[in-house]
Amino acid sequence: MSGNSYTLQPLASLSQIKETPSRTDGIPSELEEDLRAYGCKLIQQAGLLLKQKQVAMATAQVLFQRFWYVTSMKQFGIGDIGMGALYLASKLEECPIRMRDLINVYDLLLSRARYHISSPSSSSLASGSRFSLEHSALAPPVYIPMPYFAPEFYDLKDALVVAEMQILKRLGFNVHVQLPYGTMVNYLQVLGLAGHEQVPQSCWDYLNDALQAPVYALFPFPTLACASILLSTRHHDVSLPSGWHDLFDAEYDDVMAVAGYIMRLYRERSEEDKKRWIHLAIGGKKAVRKWLEDQGGGAS
Structure with missing residues (x-):
C-alpha cells in the first residue's frame, strides 16, 4: 500500500484496486x-x-x-x-x-x-x-x-x-486513520456555506455513509471532503463557483468517482441479493468457500 502527499495514511495501490484478493479468488466485485x-x-x-x-x-x-x-x-x-x-x-x-x-x-x-x-x-x-x-x-x-x-x-x-x-x-x-470531517467544515467555511441550514449536516451524513464504500482506502481525505460537498450542494440546489475543487487540490474526476461510489450505496437491491450477502457475511469464510464451490470454483 502506498502513501500520499497529504498524510501518512495508506491508500490502496493501483494493482490492488484493479484486482482485489477477493476478486482474484472468484468473488464478483459487486458481491x-x-x-x-x-x-x-x-x-x-x-x-x-x-x-x-x-x-x-x-x-x-x-x-x-x-x-x-x-x-x-x-x-x-x-x-x-x-x-x-x-x-x-x-x-x-x-x-x-x-x-x-x-x-x-x-x-x-x-x-x-x-x-x-x-x-x-x-x-x-x-x-x-x-x-x-x-x-x-x-x-x-x-x-x-x-x-x-x-x-x-x-x-x-x-x-x-x-x-x-x-x-x-x-x-x-x-x-x-485521518478522517475528513474537520477538513470538510473548513472547506465549507472557505466556500461561505458553513452557516447554511442544511448543507453542513448533509455533508456530514454523506461522509458517514461513505464509510460503507471503499473510498476511504482509495482517495485522500481532501477528495472525500469535496465529494461530500458536491453531493450535498447538488441535493440542496446550491451553486458552487467554477473550479472550486481546485482550491483544495482535489481532481474533479476523483471527486466524481467518490460521489459515484457513495451513490451506489443507495441503489435498490432485491431481497434475494440481500439474503445472499447476509448469509455469506454471517456464515464467514466457510460460507464464502461453499458459495464459490457451488459457482464452480469462481465467478466471472
Whole structure:
C-alpha cells in the first residue's frame, strides 16, 4: 500500500484496486462491495450499542475496508474482521471495549441477521440464531443470550484475537486513520456555506455513509471532503463557483468517482441479493468457500 502527499495514511495501490484478493479468488466485485458495506453496518451497529465514540466506529470501518485490499474474504470472515477492527479502533481512540461486551453484541447482531433470513417453519429457533421464531404481533421475537461459559463464546474470543492480530500484521501495523470531517467544515467555511441550514449536516451524513464504500482506502481525505460537498450542494440546489475543487487540490474526476461510489450505496437491491450477502457475511469464510464451490470454483 502506498502513501500520499497529504498524510501518512495508506491508500490502496493501483494493482490492488484493479484486482482485489477477493476478486482474484472468484468473488464478483459487486458481491464484494455488498459484503464490505454489510460488514461496516455491523461495525456501526455494534459501536452504537456499545456507546463507542463516532471516531472509533469510523476508524474501525476504515481499517476494515483497508484489510480487504490485502486479504481475501475467502480467508477471513466478515464478522470476525469487523469485530477485530472495532476492538483495535477502540484502543487506538482511547475508548477501549471489554472483550466480552463486544462478543455479546456481535452475537446479538449476527443472531438477529440469522433470524431475519430464516424460514418461520424451519424450527423453533432460526438456524444458528438465538432469536425464537415462536412469536406473534403482540409478542416479538425473544433473544436468548449466550450462556456465560458457552463454547461459542470462546470460539468468538479466539476469532477476535486472531482478527485483531491479522489486521495489524497484514496492514504492516500502519493503522493511522485521518478522517475528513474537520477538513470538510473548513472547506465549507472557505466556500461561505458553513452557516447554511442544511448543507453542513448533509455533508456530514454523506461522509458517514461513505464509510460503507471503499473510498476511504482509495482517495485522500481532501477528495472525500469535496465529494461530500458536491453531493450535498447538488441535493440542496446550491451553486458552487467554477473550479472550486481546485482550491483544495482535489481532481474533479476523483471527486466524481467518490460521489459515484457513495451513490451506489443507495441503489435498490432485491431481497434475494440481500439474503445472499447476509448469509455469506454471517456464515464467514466457510460460507464464502461453499458459495464459490457451488459457482464452480469462481465467478466471472
